Amino acid sequence: MDVVPPPQPVRATVGRDGRGRMAADEAYARLRDDIVKGRLMPNERLVEVDLAVALGVGRTAVRTMLARLEQEGLVVHEPNRGARVRMVTEAEALEITQARGALEALAAREAALHGTPAELAFMRETLTQMSVSLKAGDLLAYSDGNARLHAKIIEASRHQTAARLIAGLKAQMVRFQYRTVLVPGRSARSFAEHTRIVDAIEMANADAAEAAMRYHLSHVADTLREMTSARAQHRALSPDFVHF
Amino acid sequence: MDVVPPPQPVRATVGRDGRGRMAADEAYARLRDDIVKGRLMPNERLVEVDLAVALGVGRTAVRTMLARLEQEGLVVHEPNRGARVRMVTEAEALEITQARGALEALAAREAALHGTPAELAFMRETLTQMSVSLKAGDLLAYSDGNARLHAKIIEASRHQTAARLIAGLKAQMVRFQYRTVLVPGRSARSFAEHTRIVDAIEMANADAAEAAMRYHLSHVADTLREMTSARAQHRALSPDFVHF
DNA sequence: GCTCAAAAAATTGTCGACAATCCTCTCGAC
């Protein structure tokens, strides 16, 4: 089962400079990044002593990291049997997308109520950039703008709780962002949906903003659902982006 | 006479008496319960060694517990300065209620799609019980039925992600459930709202179920908002329940 | 060759000890 691990370069300890003081936090960030960015595969075992030597910290520190990551939903931990990178199924990815959508709709509502003029201007400007990217056919730039717009809406909502939950859900989804499909022609509709959202926020129309975001995100979820069922029949569609 | 102690084998193993092995999990549950149920006050310092002796476990175990509780949002932890019970402000309580509402609306939608006949029957029955309690003026029983109904809707949704997030939010709110106000006359409207939710789920009308739950929860949030602003002017209203 | 049991290895769970850091209180200077 366990293939011999590739020549994973055991990176030398980083935090050992003058003090080695921030080693624990640094190590936590690195381990989390390794999981989120997919450098550690799902279901891969996380042996405490191995991580300890790889990250240059003691086993106790690794243990607290794993406890945190478990509560974040990034690893699973069975008593006396160790921790493994959590496997997120496609069904779960759909669930996460739905939950995130419900919370982002709340964020859009609050953004309509609490957004500052500067934040609204940033949204409008981002929307313009997205339009340019779309016309140029640069989907990567479009996706970046899309991410910036959503982040700004969450920031403008002033809703710490929603922001915290969304951030947690996003971390579990990163692996899938690059596996979901952008169905042809979705971009144009996606852009129209975003425009409606920003329009509603600008008019401080909370109900309209929430509804527009919900409408948008229901389409995202539909797209994801169609993608998974399509993949079930017909494997290996070209991976692409789904635009939130 | 044996002066020498009997050759009792070394008892240096973990735990006291028979239940030693579950000590850690048991201790975690107890500490969590002490925080959630309010036996530990907000902002109270949580000194590791004190907790260790109080719970009968080592300091390392306490440390991992605190890490988990921090990630759960029940404890705040400043580096080198220890952990304290997290203080949830009333503004934060409102945020949590809003986020929970957004997720419960999603749950209601999914319950309309995936609920089994047995679950629907349970909901209808619970609704009947709530009606009886309401007529009898037994608000405590009404609140219990209310909690059972919401729990069943979440169960029927088959939505693990929403269930997990809602459970986390609920834990942070327990202290406030007994501090929020039931404004006079709210019960009757609350019951009508619940009836509409169950009706929609029974008809497998996902949109209607989501909308009904959203409508219901917006009223709950409004009630909570009015309560906090009313308390700001005029202290010491009689604490009571707010019915979800 | 296969199955099952016991030994061996690997890994996790727990504890106490020590170092690093923060907090408090005293004491002296002005």
Added chain:
DNA sequence: GTCGAGAGGATTGTCGACAATTTTTTGAGC
């Protein structure tokens, strides 16, 4: 009397060692 420096105590951060448990390997019997 107030302020600041420093000693002393309290608390957290980290590590290594050992016990408990799980997993793998070994070996006997059929």
